[in-house]
Amino acid sequence: MKYTVDKKGFYGNYGGAxxxxxxxxxxxxLEKNYNKIIGDKDFQNDYNNLLKDYVGRPTPLYFAERIxxxxxxxxxxxxxDLCHTGAHKINNTIGQILLAKRLGKKRIIAETGAGQxxxxxxxxxxxxxxxxxxxxxxxxxxxQAPNVARMKMLGxxxxxxxxxxxxxxxxxxxxxxxWINNPVTTHYIIGSVVGPHPYPDMVAKFQSVISTEIRxxxxxxxxxxxxxxxxxxxxxxxxxxxxxxxxxxxxNVKIISVEAAGKGVESGKSAATSVxxxxxxxxxxxxxxxxxxxxxxTEPYSISAGLDYPGVGPLHxxxxxxxxxxFMSITDDDAMLAGLEISKLExxxxxxxxxxxxxxxxxxxxxxxxxxxxxxxxxxxxxxNTYIDYFNL
Amino acid sequence: xxxxxxxxxxxxxKLLSIYFTAGYxxxxxxxxxxxxxxxxxxxMIEIGLPFSDPLADGPTIQDSSSEAIKNGMNTxxxxxxxxxxxxxxxxxxxxxGYFNPILQYGVEDxxxxxxxxxxxxxxxxxxPMDYYEENYKSIFKKYEIYNMFLIAPQTSDERIKKIDxxxxxxxxxxxxxxxxxxxxxxxxxQLEYFERIEKMNLKTPRITGFGVANKKTFEAAVKFSKxxxxxxxxxxxxxSGGIESIDKFIKSIRx
Numbered sequence: 070m071k072y073t074v075d076k077k078g079f080y081g082n083y084g085g086a087x088x089x090x091x092x093x094x095x096x097x098x099l100e101k102n103y104n105k106i107i108g109d110k111d112f113q114n115d116y117n118n119l120l121k122d123y124v125g126r127p128t129p130l131y132f133a134e135r136i137x138x139x140x141x142x143x144x145x146x147x148x149x150d151l152c153h154t155g156a157h158k159i160n161n162t163i164g165q166i167l168l169a170k171r172l173g174k175k176r177i178i179a180e181t182g183a184g185q186x187x188x189x190x191x192x193x194x195x196x197x198x199x200x201x202x203x204x205x206x207x208x209x210x211x212x213q214a215p216n217v218a219r220m221k222m223l224g225x226x227x228x229x230x231x232x233x234x235x236x237x238x239x240x241x242x243x244x245x246x247x248w249i250n251n252p253v254t255t256h257y258i259i260g261s262v263v264g265p266h267p268y269p270d271m272v273a274k275f276q277s278v279i280s281t282e283i284r285x286x287x288x289x290x291x292x293x294x295x296x297x298x299x300x301x302x303x304x305x306x307x308x309x310x311x312x313x314x315x316x317x318x319x320x321n322v323k324i325i326s327v328e329a330a331g332k333g334v335e336s337g338k339s340a341a342t343s344v345x346x347x348x349x350x351x352x353x354x355x356x357x358x359x360x361x362x363x364x365x366x367t368e369p370y371s372i373s374a375g376l377d378y379p380g381v382g383p384l385h386x387x388x389x390x391x392x393x394x395x396f397m398s399i400t401d402d403d404a405m406l407a408g409l410e411i412s413k414l415e416x417x418x419x420x421x422x423x424x425x426x427x428x429x430x431x432x433x434x435x436x437x438x439x440x441x442x443x444x445x446x447x448x449x450x451x452x453x454n455t456y457i458d459y460f461n462l
Numbered sequence: 463x464x465x466x467x468x469x470x471x472x473x474x475x476k477l478l479s480i481y482f483t484a485g486y487x488x489x490x491x492x493x494x495x496x497x498x499x500x501x502x503x504x505x506m507i508e509i510g511l512p513f514s515d516p517l518a519d520g521p522t523i524q525d526s527s528s529e530a531i532k533n534g535m536n537t538x539x540x541x542x543x544x545x546x547x548x549x550x551x552x553x554x555x556x557x558x559g560y561f562n563p564i565l566q567y568g569v570e571d572x573x574x575x576x577x578x579x580x581x582x583x584x585x586x587x588x589x590p591m592d593y594y595e596e597n598y599k600s601i602f603k604k605y606e607i608y609n610m611f612l613i614a615p616q617t618s619d620e621r622i623k624k625i626d627x628x629x630x631x632x633x634x635x636x637x638x639x640x641x642x643x644x645x646x647x648x649x650x651x652q653l654e655y656f657e658r659i660e661k662m663n664l665k666t667p668r669i670t671g672f673g674v675a676n677k678k679t680f681e682a683a684v685k686f687s688k689x690x691x692x693x694x695x696x697x698x699x700x701x702s703g704g705i706e707s708i709d710k711f712i713k714s715i716r717x
Contacts, residue, residue: 085590087561094617350588
């Protein structure tokens, strides 16, 4: 089985570039250049130096003793929450800003849901001195106010997406429309492994540093590069793609992708794409997405702004179809409780996205010598208001 | 029988084509709007199949699309409304819509239904040329449904030639690097682009769309193409004047 993208931009049945002709030249330019640029020695030097000195990589692989004891297995946390800006998102934005500079772009646009990708993009634009416009759903602007303030401090313009459900899906539509209107000068930094080819592959490559580091860190700690399980939360799927990237061919490593069930998979308020999704086209990619019978994309729901995306990256649809990954759905309530539990047991407050991955432990059986690596994709600071409201803190 | 689109393109003079969103302002306006457009002398009609996430569209068509979906418009409803339309309407009818609703209906079923109703062609902005050729071209041919492609200012000459070689009917020439929406006039940059394409001597006639809104932009567009499509401006006119104002709007473009 092949888990990399083919020449036409597909992972098996999923992927491609279903975009209006106006975007074809933009994607064609990226497609022709991205591998060449990423492979270039100078680029790699710049990228690795920034990851080290600016982002703070490598992030630790931390043996979480107390939750390991509770769930009777060996749990390691890949501490992406310790990255500059508080989540894995910056691995990708550092890569893409360097790429955009090499392509001669003068202006950056991005979409954001929880605001993490928006902050990570605004950050690298400040670093590079490039104009930055972030599209964010009006609903998300309200529930993620601190991140909106961060983006503004970093010099970005935050544009409210007022169409549709006013969340991530609509912010992405607005960013794509901006790109149609500004095809030559602007680079679009997509924040997840979604969108038209070559984005899913490019973003996965920039996030793959996560599993590259894990291989050597785990070897040092456990004498093996390969854990028994990898667990990641999944919305579009960028932190998951980074966690899995260097293990996809390693079939002894089981992969568990945890998506948001919201109020419950069958409640009508959910973002569990693996169960509720059907094959279709969203944001230029053929993948699984939540939609009506006549093909209108539906509004997902999750308490976590980073997981309420109605689709999933094409790589993940392929991993599901080929049974390389197992999918689980976790409700808001389970995730919130897990978030509190991890905070109390390990002294780390997780992003609510990340908390979904920990809630999965309640539904899984492990052997005592099983090694599990959980991607600790982000820190919970941005979610404090949600935690406060939920637990009456 | 020659496709109505080809027949129309062979006529003398410049063509006026109108886009409207099916199911807007009200769910059952579709057929009335088509009748009124034909009566007022429009040459061709693009019936918009509404989609929840219209990536290439500006606010006017976004709003009319989401309103139409709220009104209960969908693929089945549209096909039912259009049943028997050919008893009264002889001008070319094209369905314009994004790919996902068509994919969910089933591309072959969709084409078959279009053939039964008398739809002459489709414009699917987010269905790429290569993917169409590989997967669907034979189905479109089987049901004699034309597929019209877009070109835009950034489209390379090489790609335009390829599009020209596989195009049915006409090439939809997008007037600027932009989403849909009305503009009052064309820039010199746009006019240069129109001229550049004209000089390529393509075999396929071109119809200009996006940013054509009034007599001035219509006349400027048809200097360099066989015709032009008005969408957003027509929908805005429906908003303010209703269906009864269609004749007046069309006459304001080309009397």
